[in-house]
Amino acid sequence: MPMPTSRPAHGALHLDEGTTHFSLWAPSANSVEVVFADGNTHALKPEPGGWFRRELPCPLGGAYAFRIDDGQQVPDPASRAQQDSVHGFSLVTAPTSYAWQHSDWRGRPWHETVLYEVHVGLLGGYAGVERQLEGLRELGITAIELMPLGQFPGERNWGYDGVLPFAPHNGYGSPDELRHLIDTAHGLGLMVFIDVVYNHFGPDGNYLGLYAKDFFRDDISTPWGPAIDFRQPAVRDFFIENALMWVHDYQVDGLRFDAVHAISEKDFLIEMAQRLRASVPLERHLHLVLENEDNSAELLQAGFDAQWNDDGHNALHVLLTDEHEGYYQDYAQQPTEKLARCLQQGFVYQGQTNRHGNARGEPSGHLPPTAFVLFLQNHDQVGNRAFGERLTCLTDPDALKAATVLLLLSPMIPLLFMGEEWGSRQAFLFFTDHHDELGIAVRDGRRNEFREFAVFQDSAIRDSIPDPNKLGTFNSSLPDYAPEIDPTHQAWRIYYRKLLELRQQLIVPRLPGSHAGHVQVLAKKAVSAAWTLADGSKLRIDLNLSDQPVTAPPLGSAARVVFGNRIDLHAAQQGLRGPFSALASIEESA
Structure with a gap:
């Protein structure tokens, strides 16, 4: 498969056996040095536009960092691998170190997609996910979607707190072990999608503000802090090069773009889609999926295949559980009619006002059903509950089975969340690995998110919400598949497999x-x-x-x-x- 022809602007590019080209965009810095693990330092050469670059002797595997203005030592923001933590040395790597066994893989067409979302850490790293592939193929899954992989602080995280988006988290395995997972999936006929986060960085280990203040805007804020400034060409290239890395260096079949409603420059998204599609041959299938609260139908005609249909989920959730607090308030009135609109036109909100009085969405009835990814559960909808309850704990099992028929046999693209197919009752909780003041702030912030819910008006109940930083919170989310102990697990799996067989035989070809x-x-x-x-x-x-x-x-x-x-x-x-x-x-x- 062809690689992009242009050299990436950001990061360390290995040139030959002993030479590496280093490049850092640091418009707020006066000087930048490369610091090697042996203590040797070399000044990078300033270039127009805030760039610092230089070719230096450094072999594959070499550990390096950048020193800003003779002071703070920082990792490469475009690090392809970290030696240890997000604060430590970066490593020089090359994608050519891995010999692909299925280099002729061209993917599968979008309409064949059945997504299965997984958290790599809960399955035991890249090797652990790989051990699940045969069973997922047998179930009828055609694509696994990995929650974000970029290096994050600590050992446990959903992935949305990542700060080094080019570096697959080393606690899950090496870059080549990730490639082996993807290669093995392709050999089984399975696609691999990766969830990418281009709307913010996590709160620990992001040093960009020190030497590249222009990376962020001072006039727009997001729930995570100042918005990323996609008006800057170097910033746009940073994220587009990241997406190109996943598509070419790791041969992934698709990307899911997290919360793009927090990206104010929509033209950046269109440029992203254009450059990604221009980088692959016509015969290769590449799928681009959005999460977008704005329901921007226009983006689904501008290079993106589909959008996660939160509207469909929310209407179904209200019908299944009768819950109506938080964002479910927007679906509490006439939920059946809202579901009907979703099934006929895609989005429920196509310009109507939400509970805050704001118009939301664009008309979507002209789009095909396959432009919408439907789900009953995902990491957000389960994990953002205070106690991480799955639908098996919230609704009648026969009602859930009926909704599953709609999920798996409708023409929308179905997405399953790990454990759903065996009727898991195991919680999926929000977990992190922050410490000291940040850990306390994350714990308290998490608990305060639920103040608007009636049951959590009581501070004692609110304080019982699991601390995201406790190891037990992570352990409580580990998969619980045990058909020999709980035969209902196997019964659920048989149910899902039958429906997916019918989908593949009778619906997908048409x-x-x-x-x-x-x-x-x-x-x-x-x-x-x-x-x-x-x-x-x-x-x-x-x-x-x-x-x-x-x-x-x-x-x-x-x-x-x-x-x-x-x-x-x-x-x-x-x-x-x-x-x-x-x-x-x-x-x-x-």
């Missing part, structure tokens, strides 16, 4: 060119949704999440039932849908 048809609200918590597939056939899913039977239009004479949850087939033909039921059918075109 997805390109599909579009939504009529969606009808049957009753409170019950809808009937139809889509026209590429060959003209009609896919219909009737979903009843209530504890009362409802009536749906009778199935057409040419329709055949694909799958039913809590369905009497004779009654189903007449239109009766029992409590907590789902029925999927396909009517072939004439």
Whole structure:
């Protein structure tokens, strides 16, 4: 597979057996030196635009840092690997050190995607994830999505506190062990996506403000501090080069861009997509997915394949749990109608005002169903709960099974969260590894996030929320799959596997060119949704999440039932849908 032809502007580039080109954008610095682990130092040469560069003798594996203005020693912000922590020496690496076994892999088309989100640390590092690949393929997964990998402080973190986005976290394994994981996945026909964070840096180990104040804006703030200034060409290149590194040096199949609503320069995102796509041959499949609270439909026609559909999740969550606090307030009124709009048009919010009185979203009915990633659970929706409860702990199991039929058989792209497929009841908690004052601030800040919820008005209950920095918080989130002890685990897995088999056989081949048809609200918590597939056939899913039977239009004479949850087939033909039921059918075109 071709590599990008231009030399990266940022970082240490190994040139030959004993030479490395060092480059640092430090417009706030007067001088920059390279400091090697043996104590030798070399001044970098200042160049226009705030750059400091120089070619120096340094072999692969060489440890180095930068010294700013004869004072603070800092790691390379574009470090490809760290010797130890985010505060220590960076290492010179080269992607050519790994011999790819499946270099002819070209990926899979987007419509075949079934995403499975995992936290690498909870599965035991890159090697631990690799051991799960065979089972995931057998389940029917086609793509694993790794939560952020950039080096973060400490040993435990979700990954969104990373400060060195080019350096895969060394606590999970080496860069080549990550490549081996990806290579093995490709050999099994599995794609690999990586979650990337381009909207902020973590609170510990980010030294950019010391020597590159222009990296950040002083007029726009985000929940994590000053916004990154994407008006600066060097800043844009920093993140685009990071994305190119994942695509080429690690051969990943897709990127999921975290919280792009916190990026004020939307043209940067469009440039990102353009440069990434221009860097790969036409026959290689590259998938770009957004998380975007702004529901910017225009970006889904400007180089991005899809967006995580939080609207769909939130409407389903309200219907399944009757929860209505926090952001669920936006879905508490007429949640069934909101779900119907999602199934027919993609987004629920397409310019309507939310609970804060702000207009949100853009019209999305013209987009294909595959432009939306649907999920019932993910790291945010589970882990951002105070006690990390999964849906298995919050709703009726038959209702959850019915919703799973919609998740896995609708034309939207499904995403599963690790453990979901075996009906895990294990918490997934928010965990970090901060210490001293920062650790206390993170713990207290976490607990204060829940002040607006009625149950946490009591400070004693609020103080019972697990401390993110305790090792026990991490250990409480470890996977609990044990079918020999809990046979319900195996039963759930069989259920998911059957649905994914049906998706692969009956729906995936007909997805390109599909579009939504009529969606009808049957009753409170019950809808009937139809889509026209590429060959003209009609896919219909009737979903009843209530504890009362409802009536749906009778199935057409040419329709055949694909799958039913809590369905009497004779009654189903007449239109009766029992409590907590789902029925999927396909009517072939004439």
